[in-house]
Structure formats: structure tokens, C-alpha cells
Amino acid sequence: MSINNKRVQVRHLPLDNNINGWSALLPARQASAPLRGQHQADWLVVGAGYAGLAFARRLAENRPQDQVVLIDAGLVGDNASGRNSGFVIDVPHSVGSTVAEHKTANNYKRLLQAGTADLKDLVQRHNIACDWREQGKFQAAVQPELTPAMEAYAKSLETLGVAFQLLDKTALAQRLGTSYYKLGIFSPGCVLLNPAALTRGLAEHLPANVSLYEQTPALRFNFASPSEVQTPYGAIRAKNVVIATNGCAAQLPGFANQLIGLSTYASLTQPLTPEQRQRIGDPQDWGLTPVSAVAGATVRYTHDHRILIRQQVRHTPRATNLALDTSRQVSQHRQLFLARFPELQDVDFEHSWSGLICFTRNGAPKWGEIGEHVYTSVGCNGAGISKQTVAGTTLADLASGVDNPLVADMLALGQPSHLPPRPVLDLGVNAYLLKERWLGRREV
Numbered sequence: 001m002s003i004n005n006k007r008v009q010v011r012h013l014p015l016d017n018n019i020n021g022w023s024a025l026l027p028a029r030q031a032s033a034p035l036r037g038q039h040q041a042d043w044l045v046v047g048a049g050y051a052g053l054a055f056a057r058r059l060a061e062n063r064p065q066d067q068v069v070l071i072d073a074g075l076v077g078d079n080a081s082g083r084n085s086g087f088v089i090d091v092p093h094s095v096g097s098t099v100a101e102h103k104t105a106n107n108y109k110r111l112l113q114a115g116t117a118d119l120k121d122l123v124q125r126h127n128i129a130c131d132w133r134e135q136g137k138f139q140a141a142v143q144p145e146l147t148p149a150m151e152a153y154a155k156s157l158e159t160l161g162v163a164f165q166l167l168d169k170t171a172l173a174q175r176l177g178t179s180y181y182k183l184g185i186f187s188p189g190c191v192l193l194n195p196a197a198l199t200r201g202l203a204e205h206l207p208a209n210v211s212l213y214e215q216t217p218a219l220r221f222n223f224a225s226p227s228e229v230q231t232p233y234g235a236i237r238a239k240n241v242v243i244a245t246n247g248c249a250a251q252l253p254g255f256a257n258q259l260i261g262l263s264t265y266a267s268l269t270q271p272l273t274p275e276q277r278q279r280i281g282d283p284q285d286w287g288l289t290p291v292s293a294v295a296g297a298t299v300r301y302t303h304d305h306r307i308l309i310r311q312q313v314r315h316t317p318r319a320t321n322l323a324l325d326t327s328r329q330v331s332q333h334r335q336l337f338l339a340r341f342p343e344l345q346d347v348d349f350e351h352s353w354s355g356l357i358c359f360t361r362n363g364a365p366k367w368g369e370i371g372e373h374v375y376t377s378v379g380c381n382g383a384g385i386s387k388q389t390v391a392g393t394t395l396a397d398l399a400s401g402v403d404n405p406l407v408a409d410m411l412a413l414g415q416p417s418h419l420p421p422r423p424v425l426d427l428g429v430n431a432y433l434l435k436e437r438w439l440g441r442r443e444v
């Protein structure tokens with residue numbers, strides 16, 4: 001279904017009704033003003049997460065004569081891009097076994113590494129203080145035996161030519177300061193950071209021909225020629241429109257049966273005192289992902305000595321997380337924290353928050369030109385710092401006709417497969433999450 005000539009009213013705006021712990025660590029910032037009045041632009045980018053920011057930056061560099069307007073419903077750094085666990089992922093998690101799956105995994109690897117390199121360049125060039133730490137990543141199991149999932153992960157890294165170390169309980173305990181994990185795989189390429197600081201920094205250093213308006217939700221779209229988008233205090237007419245709203249795009253025609261909106265939750269402790277750090281052996285900062293992405297917990301020990309727990313995935317078709325939804329996760333996070341660090345009973349959480357993510361049925365992103373002068377990069381599939389960055393830059397190259405071999409890698413990832421309509425979809429997603437929680441119950 002072509003999106004051209006469609007008019008759409010946006011029903012659900014993204015809402016995370018809680019304080020993002022990463023933003024809370026940063027100094028107060030002056031948000032850019034909401035858009036007011038009637039505006040014209042060559043390009044309108046809707047959504048200032050990694051995808052929208054990367055698109056706006058690259059497009060503006062490719063076409064310095066064009067005016068780019070970037071709008072976001074909320075505040076920069078307070079979206080999922082600023083609320084995540086801060087792992088800049090460098091290699092895909094699974095490879096599969098067929099030739100086609102190996103090819104896709106290698107495409108992903110090239111893309112993720114290009115996204116990471118792009119971010120590193122920007123962080124260095126603009127001196128973005130986001131605690132960029134090239135610390136690698138642990139994938140660790142709670143069960144002692146080499147489970148099929150851990151074996152498959154090790155095999156995937158081997159196939160992709162990624163160096164890794166297999167670690168037993170003792171080696172893990174020395175490096176992590178917890179003896180909770182029995183088996184781990186360490187790979188060196190992942191970067192750890194404060195995602196709110198990164199997102200803010202990327203927004204602060206956009207080229208001069210990009211105008212950013214925060215707290216400016218797109219409320220109505222008219223995909224005409226030019227397209228028109230209405231916001232609370234104004235409107236924009238633009239020759240080209242880019243949809244970079246991740247799961248919120250499910251409200252637009254042609255997206256609904258391809259995207260699944262989910263949420264996940266995180267808690268961050270206060271910094272450990274020097275004495276508390278000694279209790280866990282004073283390790284270096286580290287990041288760990290679980291064997292089961294749905295049931296398990298992502299854990300970080302940050303450079304400033306805080307512990308992050310990210311756990312629980314819920315279906316969120318209306319893109320809304322109320323305070324109560326988050327508070328329900330806090331006691332579970334507390335249990336997970338104390339199971340790993342029983343010697344830190346006196347360490348409290350400072351903040352617990354939610355964030356919206358988006359999945360597709362087959363893991364393919366929704367990316368490319370979806371109508372005349374309409375482009376999109378959504379469907380992050382749970383990881384987006386490097387992935388949505390490279391998706392944004394390659395989309396800008398595609399849209400401005402710049403030759404970039406990574407465009408072919410993006411196209412080779414395919415398109416999302418179709419989903420049944422709601423409420424059948426809701427039942428299916430909830431059944432899938434229940435199944436994953438059950439299968440992963442020993443890896444919590």
C-alpha cells in the first residue's frame with residue numbers, strides 16, 4: 001500500500017511517565033523551542049532518536065543547500081535512544097546455520113561496525129562527554145552447563161571471525177565482582193556509554209542547515225506533494241518526509257501490520273562508596289547481556305560505580321508506560337540486584353524507568369523509500385545505538401543518491417514480514433513473551 005495521498009491522524013504519542021536515570025545524571029539542558037507557525041523545508045524528519053539524528057546529519061552534509069527540519073514529540077535524550085542500557089553493539093547476536101543467514105549476519109556485522117565507527121568519530125570530533133568506554137561485553141549464563149543458547153552464541157562469534165574468551169565461574173567472579181554467573185563469553189568490540197549524554201551530544205552538533213524542534217509531536221500527516229504535517233502550534237510543508245519514530249510508526253498506513261511495540265525497564269543504583277566497591281572486589285566497569293533477552297537481565301557496572309539492571313519486556317501497543325507499570329518492575333529489579341550482589345543490601349536504586357522498543361516478526365528493519373518523497377527507518381528490533389545510526393546515515397545516502405556500499409547491505413536485510421491485525425496480534429505477542437519467560441526462567 002503506497003503512503004502517498006494518505007492523511008493520518010496520530011492517536012498515540014510516546015509516553016514514559018518516569019525519570020530517565022541517565023538524563024538525571026547530566027546537567028540541566030536548555031531544550032530547543034517547539035515549532036510555532038507555518039514552516040517550509042526540503043526535508044522533514046520526524047523523530048530525533050539515533051535514526052532521525054543520523055539521517056538529518058548525513059542528509060544535511062550531503063545537501064548543504066537543503067533545509068532540514070527535525071521534530072520530536074519529546075525531549076532529546078529522554079526517548080528510547082537516551083533510556084537504553086548503553087551497549088553500542090558491534091556484532092549480531094545470532095548467525096543461524098544457512099548460507100543466507102550467514103550472509104545476513106555478515107551484512108549486520110559490517111553495518112554495526114560502521115555505525116560504531118561513525119559514532120566514535122562524532123564523539124571524538126565534537127568532544128561529546130558520554131563516558132565512551134571500549135570495555136567489550138560479557139554474555140553470561142546462570143546455569144553451569146554449556147546450554148544450546150551459549151553454544152550457538154560462541155559458534156556465531158566464530159563464524160563471524162570475532163575473537164572471544166570463554167570464562168568459568170571463578171574468572172567471571174574476578175572480573176565482575178559477583179559469583180552469580182557460571183559461564184561467560186567475553187568479546188572485546190562493544191562500547192559502553194551514557195546514552196542520554198550521547199543523544200544530547202549528537203543533537204547539539206547537528207549541521208547548521210538542520211533546525212531541531214523539541215516537544216513538537218507530529219499530530220496529522222498529509223502525504224501529498226509537498227507533504228504537510230501539523231504540530232500543536234504550527235505546521236510544516238516539506239518536499240520530503242522521513243519517518244523515524246520507531247514503534248510509534250505502527251499508526252501509519254503500511255506500517256501497522258509490520259511493527260510490534262514493546263517496552264523494557266531499567267534501574268540504576270546510587271554510586272557505590274569506596275568501601276562498598278571493596279566488598280565486591282573493586283572491579284573495572286563492565287557490561288553483561290543475558291542468555292535470554294526476554295527473561296534475563298542486562299547488567300552494567302558503570303565507570304562511575306553504579307549498577308544498572310535492565311529486565312522485563314512488555315507489549316505496549318499504545319506506546320504508553322504509566323508510572324505504575326514501571327513501579328511494578330522495581331521489586332523484581334531489586335531481587336535481581338540482590339541475587340547478584342548480596343553484599344550490597346545498603347545500596348539503593350536512584351531511578352527506575354521504562355523505554356519503548358520495536359520489533360518486527362522476522363527481525364528485518366522497515367527501511368527505505370516507502371512512497372514518492374517518503375522514507376523511513378524504523379523497527380530497531382531491540383538494539384539501536386549502532387544499528388539505527390547506520391540505518392539513518394545509509395538512508396540519507398540512498399535519498400540523496402550518494403554511492404555507499406552499505407546501502408546494499410541495508411537492502412539485503414529485507415523487509416519485515418506481515419503480522420496479523422489486532423487483537424490477534426496482541427494475543428500472539430503476549431503468548432510469545434510468556435513462552436520466552438518460561439523457556440528463560442532458569443536464566444533470570
Ligand SMILES: Cc1cc2nc3c(=O)[nH]c(=O)nc-3n(C[C@H](O)[C@H](O)[C@H](O)COP(=O)(O)OP(=O)(O)OC[C@H]3O[C@@H](n4cnc5c(N)ncnc54)[C@H](O)[C@@H]3O)c2cc1C
Binds near residue numbers: 014050085264310377
Ligand atoms: C531500557 C532499554 C534498554 C536498551 N538497551 C539497548 C542497548 O544497550 N543497546 C542498544 O543498541 N539498544 C538498546 N535499546 C534499544 C534502543 O534504545 C533503540 O533501538 C533505539 O533507541 C532506537 O532508535 P530510533 O531512533 O529508531 O528510535 P527512538 O529512540 O525510539 O526514537 C524515536 C523518536 O520518535 C519520536 N516520536 C514518536 N512519535 C512521534 C511523533 N508523532 N511526532 C514526533 N516525534 C515522535 C519519539 O519521541 C522518539 O524520540 C534499549 C532500549 C531500552 C528501552
